[in-house]
Amino acid sequence: MPVLASDTRPILEVRDLRTYFFQDEGTVKAVDGADLSVYAGKTLGIVGESGCGKSVTARSILRIVERPGRLVSGEILLRGNGTEQDLARLDEESREMRRVRGGDIALIFQEPMTSFSPVHTVGSQMIETIRLHQSLDKRAAREKAIEMFRLVGIPRPERRVDEYAFQLSGGLRQRAMIALALSCAPRILIADEPTTALDVTTQAQILALLRILQQRERMAIILITHNLGVVAEMCDEVAVMYLGRVVEQGPVDAIFHAPKHPYTRALLRSIPSIQAPVRTRLPTIAGSIPHPYNRPPGCAFHPRCPDFMPERCDRAEPALDRVGEDQRAACFLYGDAVR
Amino acid sequence: MTVPGSGAPLLEVKSLQKLFPIRRGFLRRVVGHVRAVDGVTFHVERGETLALVGESGCGKTTTSRCVLRAVTPTAGQILFRTAEDVVLDVATLPKSQLRPLRRQMQMIFQDPFSSLNPRRTLLDIVAEPLVANGVGNRAERTERVAELLRLVGLRPEYMRRYPHAFSGGQRQRIGIARALALNPRLVVADEPVSALDVSVQAQILNLMLDLQQQLGLTYLFVAHDLSVVKHVSDRVAVMYVGRIVEMAETAPLFTAPRHPYTEALLSAVPKPDPRLRAQRIVLEGEVADAAHPPSGCYFHPRCSYAVERCRVETPALEHVAPGHFVACHRARELSLRGIQA
Numbered sequence: 001m002p003v004l005a006s007d008t009r010p011i012l013e014v015r016d017l018r019t020y021f022f023q024d025e026g027t028v029k030a031v032d033g034a035d036l037s038v039y040a041g042k043t044l045g046i047v048g049e050s051g052c053g054k055s056v057t058a059r060s061i062l063r064i065v066e067r068p069g070r071l072v073s074g075e076i077l078l079r080g081n082g083t084e085q086d087l088a089r090l091d092e093e094s095r096e097m098r099r100v101r102g103g104d105i106a107l108i109f110q111e112p113m114t115s116f117s118p119v120h121t122v123g124s125q126m127i128e129t130i131r132l133h134q135s136l137d138k139r140a141a142r143e144k145a146i147e148m149f150r151l152v153g154i155p156r157p158e159r160r161v162d163e164y165a166f167q168l169s170g171g172l173r174q175r176a177m178i179a180l181a182l183s184c185a186p187r188i189l190i191a192d193e194p195t196t197a198l199d200v201t202t203q204a205q206i207l208a209l210l211r212i213l214q215q216r217e218r219m220a221i222i223l224i225t226h227n228l229g230v231v232a233e234m235c236d237e238v239a240v241m242y243l244g245r246v247v248e249q250g251p252v253d254a255i256f257h258a259p260k261h262p263y264t265r266a267l268l269r270s271i272p273s274i275q276a277p278v279r280t281r282l283p284t285i286a287g288s289i290p291h292p293y294n295r296p297p298g299c300a301f302h303p304r305c306p307d308f309m310p311e312r313c314d315r316a317e318p319a320l321d322r323v324g325e326d327q328r329a330a331c332f333l334y335g336d337a338v339r
Numbered sequence: 340m341t342v343p344g345s346g347a348p349l350l351e352v353k354s355l356q357k358l359f360p361i362r363r364g365f366l367r368r369v370v371g372h373v374r375a376v377d378g379v380t381f382h383v384e385r386g387e388t389l390a391l392v393g394e395s396g397c398g399k400t401t402t403s404r405c406v407l408r409a410v411t412p413t414a415g416q417i418l419f420r421t422a423e424d425v426v427l428d429v430a431t432l433p434k435s436q437l438r439p440l441r442r443q444m445q446m447i448f449q450d451p452f453s454s455l456n457p458r459r460t461l462l463d464i465v466a467e468p469l470v471a472n473g474v475g476n477r478a479e480r481t482e483r484v485a486e487l488l489r490l491v492g493l494r495p496e497y498m499r500r501y502p503h504a505f506s507g508g509q510r511q512r513i514g515i516a517r518a519l520a521l522n523p524r525l526v527v528a529d530e531p532v533s534a535l536d537v538s539v540q541a542q543i544l545n546l547m548l549d550l551q552q553q554l555g556l557t558y559l560f561v562a563h564d565l566s567v568v569k570h571v572s573d574r575v576a577v578m579y580v581g582r583i584v585e586m587a588e589t590a591p592l593f594t595a596p597r598h599p600y601t602e603a604l605l606s607a608v609p610k611p612d613p614r615l616r617a618q619r620i621v622l623e624g625e626v627a628d629a630a631h632p633p634s635g636c637y638f639h640p641r642c643s644y645a646v647e648r649c650r651v652e653t654p655a656l657e658h659v660a661p662g663h664f665v666a667c668h669r670a671r672e673l674s675l676r677g678i679q680a
Binding site: 049050169170171172199200201202203204205207208226227228229230231232233235252253256257266267268270271272273274275276278279280281282283284285288289 | 388394395506507508509536537538539540541542544545548563564565566567569570571572573589590593603604605606607608609610611612613614615616619620621622625626678679
């Protein structure tokens, strides 16, 4: 395979991903046709409010969707070393999929406390992970764990590896989580709300750390968050999700300075900004996010949309279509493409 | 330390202290104290919003709980001006006299999911403070609940429904309606929007601003999110490890902070604009442990401006400009970076 071609193609490409939860009360289409591209060394942000499907998208990529959820259709193409693998077609518990999880793609969660076992030291959990993916003996794996702890800025790493998760502070625990995720040198790191449970000064430390590690390892990051400030600070590319679908996608500057989809615009206007004048009312988005069982017909955002066109937006669903250079939006304001 | 030209404050907190004992061993002997709140002094004027901000463990929530006497302070005074224009010390008032006072101070909670009883209807929930204080008969209470629901933007027809039928934002409105049932003079809001989605946050913040204007409410607003604080408060007190390190009117605190911790805190907030990927101040280390605070100024181990004096001498909260108080030895000589509007 020619080197150039493999360099410009995304290392992870998600096409028309659908993950549904089949419950007695009905089917929740948590992710219903998501398209994403992830490039080496770049950060893709997935933003949206609760229930938009951002976390389920991440879990679908890793094939760790919990029952009654199931990946219904779509492609998840992982590329590298001249090969291409469709993760959507692998068995969840297959050897190949296990090699991908932790090896090629690693995940860090929002709550580092619940992601570590309370009855094993953080070090022993790391050694286990390292030995699962690399043929190292216990001693070498322990050395590697200490080295990783040092890399993520944990003070006195040779002592900290023998501590339990509860003995670490929130910031240190998240650092340990990152060390664990990076211990097998993944090509893609999925960070699901990595700083949401942390204080702002700790958040700044963790974000700075992720940026440094990304530069060093040329790792791709998928950053899932509801915090638009974090997105603006970290991402190269942004996908905005609403009720299971990507409604807008583009370079970070375009998303923040030339947003096209009415939801993106409204979301950006409604966030409290530290640069706003003191004591000002915020523009709001009318209504609230509909329950996934009652997904509105047509464009799911139409009941809350200021640009709602009757008999258009409530009838058909707009497709994600080009609205500018590298920018795409799913809205009838910009074209007639229907899903 | 009243601001010149202001009337008698609604609430005056003086040298408030709350220590939580650390017990060890079989005999549960006290081996130390967590100094959760350690000498906090501030006041709240009628009709204004004072925000207490800081990171987890800074004592902002404990301070607000002391004000409501949900926890009994270890030392200090909490002077509250009642509707009858009598000043009472909430810190030392006997339990029997607290009940009538509590009608005048109410609370809005953080989590709209766990703060509403799932087995009770909206009518029961919002009317509960009325029932508990023997206000009105059933018909009058129902009338009042309908009025309150309208006030917070919910339809009174919903009053027979249960909380599960409502979204997070609507539940927070229910919590606000309950807090307002008794026409309180002071409303303590502890992180009222931090559990809500971004698009809903704005709705609740606007509602709080509107209600304040409509009803002349006074808010003690506890939050960690400085952007949220900027949208609602008149004055801000920044806390660090149990102490107020800076207190000022909102605009000067954000544009021209005088304490290095405030500067770092403002700098750490991610700005929603990719063109502003600024050189941020990333603080080293972690928030000091309130059980074993460092010597001198509690912030000195993380402060890039610290000098020898900061290691030994604890700075007092001093008046540096009209209405602007700072606890920093170098407050007058440093020129710190704020947020440009």
